[in-house]
Amino acid sequence: MSVIQSVTASESGKDLLSRFQATRAQSEQLCKPLSPEDMTVQTMPDVSPSKWHLAHTSWFFERFLLQELAPDYRVFHPRFDYLFNSYYFTLGQMFQRPRRGLLSRPGVSEILDYRAHVDAAMATLIRERGDEPAVARLVILGINHEQQHQELILTDIKHVLGSNPLWPAYHDKAPSTASPPEALQFHAGVDGIHSIGYQGDDFHFDNEGPGHQVLIRPHTLAHRLITNGEYRDFIRDGGYQDPALWLSDGWSTVQNEGWNRPLYWGEDLETLFTLAGPQPLDPHAPVCHVSFYEAEAFARWAGYRLATEAEWELAARQQSPQGNFQDDGLFQPRGLEKDRGKLGQLYGDVWEWTASPYAPYPGYEPPKGPVGEYNGKFMCNQMVLRGGSCATPQDHIRASYRNFFYPHSRWQFSGIRLAKDLPG
Known part of the structure; x- marks a missing residue:
């Protein structure tokens, strides 16, 4: 915040x-x-x-x-x-x-x-x-x-x-099963020297500025989010048992917490808890409730990496904030309805972990007075997420919005988009 x-x-x-x-x-x-x-x-x-x-x-x-x-x-x-x-x-x-x-x-x-x-x-x-x-x-x-x-x-x-063994439902709006998505496609991202950060005079939070230039190397971004089915393949391939896939802190967390699947998944990897109660796991819906450590390990297993926040922001600027938000009343990620030859699911569904640590932008100064405690003092040891989720009000999000959580956190609707470097 x-x-x-x-x-x-x-x-x-x-x-x-x-x-x-x-x-x-x-x-x-x-x-x-x-x-x-x-x-x-x-x-x-x-x-x-x-x-x-x-x-x-x-x-x-x-x-x-x-x-x-x-x-x-x-x-x-x-x-x-x-x-x-x-x-x-x-x-x-x-x-x-x-x-x-x-x-x-x-x-x-x-x-x-x-x-x-x-x-x-x-x-x-x-x-x-x-x-x-x-x-x-x-x-x-x-x-x-x-x-x-x-x-x-x-x-x-x-x-x-x-956390209740009865798995009670918050509401009765069970999500419908998504159609199988196309295989992952990778689209060239914006590279070169560009300005990121909030560009305007409307409302924005202080951590979205000041605007500043960044150098972005050639890269590609996946056209959609990683699905439950793709993440389940990672689990079944021994992803949680292979220390070579994990950052040191991530591997320690996996061992200490006994993680072997995302939060809210059943042991059978076929069911999960939603706000509509227990439901069959939809293999085509975006995986969510994973930590940064899990997102980074999956990306390494798949042969890719996570996007930086600058890469994500420049891609998201080309689209309006449309997607599955709190306003839809589902409160559960949905599969990509239709591939349209462009990056999909940039907004809504799940917050996307980035590879960027949460730090002040160049020239940032916290506001004076008590409101200065709102954000500046948290710019340490956390990672940036982008895009909003199915629990975010739609008019609350924009391309420059920076969310942040500790890398072990996974109770938020957080998921994965892959990226890859290109030669050059």
């Missing part, structure tokens, strides 16, 4: 309130299928309870806007600032992240009251001051921040439900 850099005048004004309200309503809609018990569970430190996400996104608006810009605002509860701060140490201490699942109270009902309290005050603030650029920037930051947590609501509850 990162912090807002810019916003155009078209994103402020009278439409801001409706956009704010629609975003807030969507977060609650995503939680409608859940029981209060579902919304309280935390299955690992990376996962937060659903009700925590609802509260934290409210805390963000309360702390960064209402307490700073609305003199008459009354905080909902004096201890919520401690409970629902995530990692902003410049604002004070916070309840430990790995222990969020121990908070049986406040309950879901009280958190929904908290959201209503914040929403009413925010509506007044936006009506009165939403045309002010400084206010609009913070509101839009809060909206985009909440969209990130909408994705986390889905990925986190999948881990919660997938």
Whole structure:
């Protein structure tokens, strides 16, 4: 996650309130299928309870806007600032992240009251001051921040439900089986000296800039994502037992964690858990819930490599962000419907691991003040992912968007696209 850099005048004004309200309503809609018990569970430190996400996104608006810009605002509860701060140490201490699942109270009902309290005050603030650029920037930051947590609501509850031996379903929208894809084709990527990073004045996060030049060597990119069936071939060929395929840290992780298949796959390699409950494994759908280590090992086994983020971005700029996103309501990757002689599945379905470490672009400076903690301090020991997933809101993604996770992480909808160097 990162912090807002810019916003155009078209994103402020009278439409801001409706956009704010629609975003807030969507977060609650995503939680409608859940029981209060579902919304309280935390299955690992990376996962937060659903009700925590609802509260934290409210805390963000309360702390960064209402307490700073609305003199008459009354905080909902004096201890919520401690409970629902995530990692902003410049604002004070916070309840430990790995222990969020121990908070049986406040309950879901009280958190929904908290959201209503914040929403009413925010509506007044936006009506009165939403045309002010400084206010609009913070509101839009809060909206985009909440969209990130909408994705986390889905990925986190999948881990919660997938950790239950009953494998309960979140919804009943089981994905249909995809048609067999064409064999992998490789298309020449953009090479030479080019600028990457956000190119414009609309909203973007600080880690997307500043724009800068990069030298890209000749290469090719696979025309689609790697499928479950192709990854299963890697498993059956002993991929998880061959240390020659793995980075040292990856091999240690495989040994220590006992990995032998992607997260949510059954031992028979024929079933997997989805948010529609247990389903037959579709061999033609994109493989997902693999770590960077697994993605890199598969690429090595296949005789290829992962794309760099610069290679990916320059390819993605040539297409609009169309694909299988949260808006479709499936929350599961789909197979490539039709090959059209171009790169497919660049957006949506799964976040694509890249070979690029998450580091600041040349000339990057974190913003001053508490919002500077949003992103800059995390630029170490993580890898960049691109493209969004089936849990990402479609209007949240763009070619320059940089996601990042630790290389062992795999509870996100993360998958694989291959690349290869060309002579020259």
